[in-house]
Amino acid sequence: MGLLWVDYEEEFQNLVETAYRLQVESEPEYFSSLSKKVQQIIYRDTRYNVDFLYTAYVMQDSKIMTDYAIWLYELMASILRHRYTAEEMKPYVMGHLGYIRKAIPLVVSAEKQQALDQLLVDSQEAIRQYRKEERQTAPSPYEKEISLYMQSLFDKKMRQSMYLMQRFLKEGIPINDIYTKIMAESMRRVGELWHTAKIGVDLEHYCTSATQMAMAELYPVIFATERKDKQLLCACPGRELHEMGARMLTDVFENAGWDTTYLGAAVPVDSILASIRDNPPDLVAFSVTMPQHLMDCKELVETVRQKFPSVKIAVGGRAFQSTHRIWKKWPIDFYGENAVQLLEQVNR
Template sequence: MSLFYIDEADELNELVQRMSKKQYEQSPGLYDDLPERAKKFMKRDFFYGISYLKSAIDLKEEQIFVSYVRWTYEYLTYLMIYVTSEQMTKQCIDFYVAMSVCLKDELPSEDYEFAEICIQKGIQEIERLYKEGFQRSEAAENQGSEGKYNQIAAEYIAIILRKDSKEAMQYFLKLYQGGMNIQDIYLEVVQKVMYKIGELWFEKKISVAQEHYCTALTQTAISQLYSTIFSTPPNGHTMIGCCIGGELHELGMRMITDLFTYAGWNSVFLGAGVPEEALIHTVKEEKADLIALSVTMPQHLILCKNIIKELRSKAPDLKIAVGGKAFEDVPDIWREWNADIYTTDARGLIQWAQTNILEKQI
């Protein structure tokens, strides 16, 4: 059995040790030059890299790995400002070469062949970024700052960055009282604010602690709208929202369930880490019409696929929706998995449920 697949902490650790050793052998002097902190990060990145590669292999979707490589290269460009772009590029390429060499004896040949395709495409992506002179794409730079609510999102971001919790707590309620509708507040302001916060963290303009603070505060500030959200008369239908596996990104799914509640649905938000049996039990107990499954990190995609299979066999009438950032690289995969719908935001799913569940049952 291949080490790659047994997820034994000790053995995976040993594999990562070998990858790190190989990386140092390829760049004489690197071990002595790297600060201890950077050595730790590099080790952690091998763990991450392996998990993305595993996900790409399991789903036969090389783009999952290529996007990860691009993300890491861009992230390191902001982090390793003390090395030249040539040095950084060489270290990154060496990293994936070390990964490839150490995986050769680890994976069954068919998987290794696919892993090699992923790794080589990843290296090509790095070379492309280096050649073109890496610049954060305009779309990424502007995350959260486009559109007609641009000004409002920017104002709220300024409030939370100066840690004015009191002002932030009232902000969305004031928008609502000023005439803005709840869906727009959620999708045109809150969602964009969170994307922008993600960009600021990525570009090292705010710390991890600031990012956590902004998320926690925003989640609480949204709750000021709950008396309005829960005031809609019930339409007699139930939806369940949950995040897959160890997915910690749950704000998106919480927003979806809130918007379904506001549209009159009985919405049950289960968060993350719900065991499969508990999920199926809840579907039956609640007589749910719809379940919405959210995945942000691609490592959880394979579990999502397996859960859909299980739900299909145990609850054949249930409608199943998928969504979340992880699907951006594999936007059609839900069809192969026999899910009913994938949409990029809550608005699309609510419209789909209106047509395909509510209007069908009249």
């Protein structure tokens, strides 16, 4: 099983298989005309839908599924915009979720059926009522810098991207602003461009890789700051592979004088616990980007709290924005929407 998939009990795997089979049986001629690759993509997408459904069910948070449904609708509407209008795409995406609804009573135990069906009903209704609104956000004070940096990424000029970090420093822009208001905002916009099918996944991945390289240009300054005798351990729990946020958080704390241990992505629980035991930190921070990894994060938080009750724990990352403030139910000390906000909370 791939790192991106959620592990769940057999009946949910059966739900994937049955929902996909119902799709095939509903349009046998259409599916027989598809290439093997396209059939595999449809199966993969069915699995992905069930992953989010399962996560919302286990975490008892409907926003995880409804936010995902809107995200899926926007993605499909962008990819197929030359074939379907935005309104025409709604029944198309709702129909995909509908096959899962039809499969639930066939393979899922009775005590789970009502809750799972309601999650899908809410998701279909969210798509039905959705109206895209243009974001009315104030322009960033660093619009010029963001534009320069993003252009260097899209031109695939790695040296230019790295040079801009030095230039921004010389112009007096605080390092925390370079991280959170220039690089992080640039990557958010890159993600939106991918989500609206304006750039491909290859360019999105390049932008991520290039930004990690550009961040290294700031390290001589970051590691020269005065130390504060504080220790941070940061990691991405479970199978979370998106580590940009965790890397930025670690660097912001390092710049504030903390000594940091950055374990990266997809770190085994035993390894995280061993690191805490061998080098007890003042703060442990876990970053989650994809909501389906929230289950792993919650389990890890509870384990750390049980084994190391005196250690402060923080969580953050984009995944938490797709919940009803779920972190408030967890045994944590801090939650931050970004690295600077978290640092400010810890320093209070």
